[in-house]
Amino acid sequence: MIFKxxxxGALRCGGAVLSGLMLAASFxxxxxxxxxxxxxxPLLLAVQSLSARQTAALSWLCGVVFYGVSLSWFWQMTNTVDAWAFKFGTGGALLFIVSxxxxxxxxxxxxxxxxxxxxSDGSFFKNIRIMMFMTVLWTGLEYLRGTLFTGFGWNALGVSQYANPAMIQVAEWGGVAVVSAVIVxxxxxxxxxIRQYVKHRQFRKYRPHFELILGLTPLALSVAFGMQVLFGASExxxxxxxGLIQPNIPQTSRRDAQLMAExxxxxxxLSSAxxxxxxxxxxxxxxxxxxxxxxxxxxxxxxxxxxxxxxVPLLVGTMDFSEGAGGRELHNSALLYDEGEGTVSTYHKQHLVPFGEYVPFPNLLRALSPLDVDFTAGESSTLFALPGK
Structure with a gap:
């Protein structure tokens, strides 16, 4: 056993689970x-003084709880397929992604x-070093997760602030990674x-908690910057x-001809309105x-x-295709369309979702997936220029 x-041991496991639940509840x-x-x-407190193996187990448990809860809607995808093999494959895909x-x-x-x-001595400057190192490490791991194997960047910590416009304005300096960095x-x-208080409590040795003030400072500055952007004069x-159109179409509507017309x-x-x-x-x-x-x-x-x-031009989310070296390639795309000029420019999605847009290890897993073809990832970004602007 990893833990006695x-x-x-129960408190440590509870701390990891609590962190996972708090993370999921933020989304x-x-x-x-x-x-x-x-x-x-809670996770950071739980892993202190543990071996690398024990720490890895608790950290993985925290991640499983977080992604298992926050991606639980994925189970609804089993309703879009009929064969039990595909239902099993869809459920297995969720377990694979969560793990x-x-x-x-x-x-x-x-x-x-x-x-x-x-x-471990708790000096202020060493604590700053810890804060910097851990923040850079987390944002680096989020970037790696979002790019490795076509990327799976869902639920970066910064995404939790989607309903906090003042907080997310700092994303203009580096995307969601900047918001995640402030959070970490x-x-x-x-x-x-907390560690300073617990560690020195028995020695009656206290000092001002500059770490907490330092942690609050970027958060406060981010909100202040956001308020300035939102309510200040734009230059x-x-x-x-x-006009943002959200039709809220169930996945099952994409497989039925009548529902496609609806x-x-x-x-x-909605667009006419x-x-x-x-x-x-x-x-x-x-x-x-x-x-x-x-x-x-x-x-x-x-x-x-x-x-x-x-x-009025329209940015269309649609499936598209192109001719590649190996034949026709399918894409998940966005097309900017103008009535006078036709398709002005096109973007092919670069970071595809495994099991949703392509099947990894197709020779092994294709039989368990309803996908009979794979999308191909785009190779470059597109800057859309509005006609007449």
Whole structure:
């Protein structure tokens, strides 16, 4: 056994589970986003003074709880397939993704335990070193998870702040990684403050907790910057009025011909309502909003032509294709379409979702997946330029 099952072992396991639950509760579903700023603290406390093997086990457990809860909606995908082999494969895909993503918690937990042993005297400057090291490590692991094997970047910590516009404005300096870094930095400040108190309590040795103040500072500055951006005068240029369309289409609607027609009807109804405001300069549909290939579908092309005939361009989420060296390649794409110019520019998704857009190890796992073909990842980003802007 990795742990002796006693009171201390139970508390450590409880700390890892609690961290996983607090992390999950910060995301949509529970949306308790303020929990994220202390969610890692129970795990950090639990792994102190443990061996690398024990720390790895607790860290992985925390990750499994986090991803298992926050990605639990994935189970609904089993309703989109009929064969039991495919249902089993879909459930197995979720377990694989949860287990894989949880492994990225292991280096973080092991590093936290190592820092606790090497820099254990609690001096202020060594604690700053710990905060910097752990923050950089976490953001680096998130980046690696989002790029390795086409990437699976879902549920980066910064995403939890989606409903906090003042907090997320700092993303303009480096994307969601900057928001995640602020969150981890705050967690480390709280953890080190608690560790200082617990460690020196018996010696009656106290000092001001500068780590907590230091942890709060980037958070406060981020919110202050966000408030300035949101309510200050913009000097970037003329604003663009965008109509965001969210049809909320069930996955099952993509496999039924009648429901596909209802999907187009809902897109047209919502888009027409937005256009009647007479202020919209760009319509935006979500990823794969159309249930078929735009460039091959008469119905979808007719729909887009009707909506853009008054000169408002449309950013279309659709499936697309290109001719590659090995033949025709399929893509999950976004097309900027203007009635006067046709397709202005195209972006092919670069980071594909395993089991959702391609099957890893196809010779082994294809039989358990309803996917009979794989999408191909794009190779470059696209900067969309609005016609006339």
């Amino acid at each position: 099952w006693n009171k201390i 949509p579903g529970w949306s308790q986003s303020t929990l994220i700023f202390t969610a890692l603290v 894989y993503c949880a492994f990225y918690f292991i280096p973080f937990g092991v590093a936290a335990a190592w820092c606790g042993r090497v820099w 930095w705050m967690n480390m400040g709280v953890f080190l403050t 970037v240029g003329a604003p663009v009025q965008v 999907t187009r009807e809902r897109l047209e109804t 937005a256009l009647r405001m007479n202020q919209v300069e760009l319509l935006v549909w979500p990823e794969t909003a159309l249930p078929d290939y735009f460039r091959l579908s008469f119905s979808s092309r007719a729909l887009v032509n009707r909506l853009t005939r008054d000169g």
